[in-house]
Structure formats: C-alpha cells, structure tokens
Amino acid sequence: MSNAYLFPGQGSQFVGMGKELFDSNPEAAEYFNKANEILGFDLKEIMFEGPEEKLKQTEFTQPSIFLHSVALFKTLNAKTDMVAGHSLGEFSALVACGAVSFQDALKIVRRRGELMQKAGTDNPGTMAAVIGMDDEAVEKVCEQASAETSKEVVAANYNCPGQLVISGYKEAVEKAVELAKENGARMAMLLPVSGAFHSTLMQPAYDGLKNQLEQLNIETPDCPIYSNYTAEPTTNPEEIRSNLLNQLLNPVRWTQTLNNMNANGADSFVEVGPGKVLQGLVKRTLKGVEISGHQ
Template identity: 55%
Template structure:
C-alpha cells in the first residue's frame, strides 16, 4: 500500500518574499504569521516578505523564518494526513508540528531558542562547513577521522544529503585541510560553504545545555504519524525518544539519505515538501528515482 510522506527543509532554503503569497491569500496563514510576530517580539513576517538576503541570513531570523513558512504551508493543505514525516535539520521541528508532537507555539519558541543558542556557539568557536561531491561516504569519514587524529582539529561528516553529496563540519583549519585531502582522494568538488559555523558537529556543544533545558520543559504529545529523525534514521513515535534525538541532533549528523531510504522501505511512495524551495525534492530523487515528489509553498 502506498504511503504519503511529508518532508520539511532546513536552513539555506530561505529567500526574500517567502511566505508572502500565503499571507496574502489565506486568512489562517495570516493569523499564524501575526501570532508568530507576537511570540518572537519582532515582525519576522516583514523580513521574510521584503528583507534583504543579508537580513534573512542571520541565524535568529533564518531558522524561525524557514520553520514558519514550512508549517504554514503544511497547514494550508486541506485534509493533509501524513503517514510519516521527516525534516532536514531545522526541518525536524516543522515535521513535529505537522504530526502533532509539538504545538505551533512551542515549535516556534524552541526554534527561536535553538537559533540563538547556535549563534552564540558560532561566536565562541569560529568554524565552518564544506560540501564534498562525488566521493564515497566511507572515504569522507576516513579522511575526517585521519585529520582529527593527526592534527587534533575537529572535522566530522555532518549532512548525508544524498549519494555523492556529503557535507563536513568543523574548525576552519580542519575543514581547509579536509578539502585538500578530499580533492586529492578524487572528490569532484570540496567547497567551503557560506555558513556561520560548524553545525551538527561537537563544536555546537556550547548550545546544547540551553536547548536541552528548553526541549525538556516543552510539552511533547504522542504524534499521529511517526517521525524519521535525523540522528537515528528510523521511525520514532515515543515523546521521550523524540526529545533525546532532537537534543542529540545539534551535535550529531543529519542522516538524510538514510532517513529517506528507511521511509521508502516502510512504504513511502509519495513525498511532499512543505516550505521554501525544492532542495529536498531534488535530494529524494537522487536517493530513489522511483518515488513521486511534489512541493507546497
């Protein structure tokens, strides 16, 4: 039996004008945007609709903005009933609102706390990420481990996006060395990304205590559909497990390839991406060409 999966993008999907069509044409969407402005204490909708790329790139704006667009896009679908959900990094919070594990308000508050905690961690440890193309995952992992043991610099595999596309994360010196080694090992490209820090690496540890306290204080309900969480890449339904995996995601890898493969193994044939952009649709088709993908923005 074919199953419907809903997926939600992460940081990097933002663009100026995001969500404006929903605000202008949907009364429920408009009310949710205004509620979000109140919760956050600033008019994030104004930045989303007409802000500059620079304004949208600030972590404390980007993360709530992508979350808002994704959740509101999902809520605009009449009669949406997911059989399973997943989100890429930040998108996991959107997924947890879609399956009823988190309320809209709690999801937004947690995303805002996460964004600010990550921003502080980036300032404590100047660090970065790089995309590695066309090199086997195990080879990327081997090079990262080798550089860590030889130099003491932090370098880890952070995002398993699709076969042949892996993002590494770590200290600036470590990433520079890793990029040289990846190219020497045959990578088509090893490109430093314009990000604020080493997300999904041990260098995010300074943000963990604050996020953990907020997640443990938030109310998590039993979801209506399983969430395939980034750090375990399998179906999760127990609120306590969901909490633990959300906390560990901050310093752990996003196993997106493995999540999609697990969803397909469990019967997913249709994937709908909710939110800005089409990045996840592209990644899913690179993981498996047989499934149907669509988007709602």
C-alpha cells in the first residue's frame, strides 16, 4: 500500500484549532511553544481563543494552519511515500518530507501570509467558487469575462471535478459568476477572502517573497512532493524552490495532483491538519482508494 499524505490550506481554520492536541500531547505542545518563540507573539492564543476575525486574517491564518498540521504530523510516526499540500499546505508537506526545517518554513509562511494580505489590500480583488461545470467551460467563462471587463479573472484552484475557484479583479469575477450561471453552473458565488490569490494580483507578494525563498535551505526530500504549480512529483530542491514561488501567481492543480498520485501508486490518502476539506476532494476525484484524516 502506498500512502499519500495531504496538508490543507487556507479556509480550514477554526477557533480552538490545535487546543486538544496541545493539551494531550507534550511532543506537539513543544512545537506550539517553539512557534511562539520563533514568531515573537502568541500564535497559539489566536488559534485557541480567537477572536475569529483575527484568526481569519491571512497573516495569522497561514501560520496557524501550518503549525497545527506540522505539530500533528510529527506525532504520527508516519511513513510517507508521497506528499502534497493545498496552496499554503505545500509548506507543511515540505516539512513532513524533510525538505525544509520547521523553523525556516514557519518564518517563510508567516512572511507569505503578511505579503499576501498586503497584496490583497494594495491590489483589491476577490475569488468565487464555481460548481457543476467542467474545467474547460469555466476557463472559457473566465476568458469571456476578462474580455468584456478588460480585467483579469482566471481559474485559481482546480479542486475536484466540477469544482473550481476563480480569482481576479472584483468586476471581472462578478461578471464570470454571472456568465457561469447563464452557462449552466449549479452554483457560482463570491467567497469571503481578503485577496485574489493565485492570480497576477499577487505579484507584490511574489516580489516580496522571492529573496527569502532564494535564501531558504531546501534539502532533498525523503519522498516525492507533488507541486501545486505542476501537479508533478519532484525531489529536486531547486525545482521545489521555483514551484513555491510560481504557486503564488498560478492555479493550484489539485485535481491533477490527486490523479497523478493515484496513477503513481497511491491507494491510501491521509489528510493531516484542521478540517476535512481535502478528504472530501479526494472522495470526489478518485474511486476505490482509502481516505482518512488526523485532526
């Protein structure tokens, strides 16, 4: 049996996340305390007690989900045959497969969250979920909406067959939602997000993170990591570095990632971190595989 370990991204956070783990597992608790030391503020208090509005801010959401996922993974003694993470989750996956240290990854995740939040303020945009249309139909809707508004809207997350998230300027995203409904989408709705993630509106975050990513120490991982940018496996540190940066401006190819993992032998998929979002996406993408999770 080949085990694929999956790590969630933004949207899986909730007030109280990680509290039970912290209280019940001394090994995990060490990671929470270490994170507070590294960051210089009490992240676990935001995770455990909120308020929700603060936890939902990208600069706190990203390190919170990363910390929960990694601290939990470290308690599992898991054997990973392959790993992947959804957007931010790619950093958790890199720690899980031994490519990046916990300390280095936490610092860069914190910086990524700050930069993405700032990019969302400086280049206001939004995202929308489109359900019940195939990928090509959604891409065409985005092209049409971009042409009609002269503003960018693109596919941002290929989550599972029939479920895409689009991203771009508000006016263009709203137009794409309208067109998707006209073209038979079962549902198309704006999402409560702080920016147009995985689109060119994140260029300031890309520019801001580039230098830090170039300095990041990346080792050869213990197993292949599947990149959001390519949906392909790699163990090459320089490819990993390049993929992490390109991920900011390009779509998360999650459907393609799951299909590729399965084609390469994965028959057991384990989600590690808050929530069960990825388990649901595996269920809607692959047939005849084992699906489980640790929260």
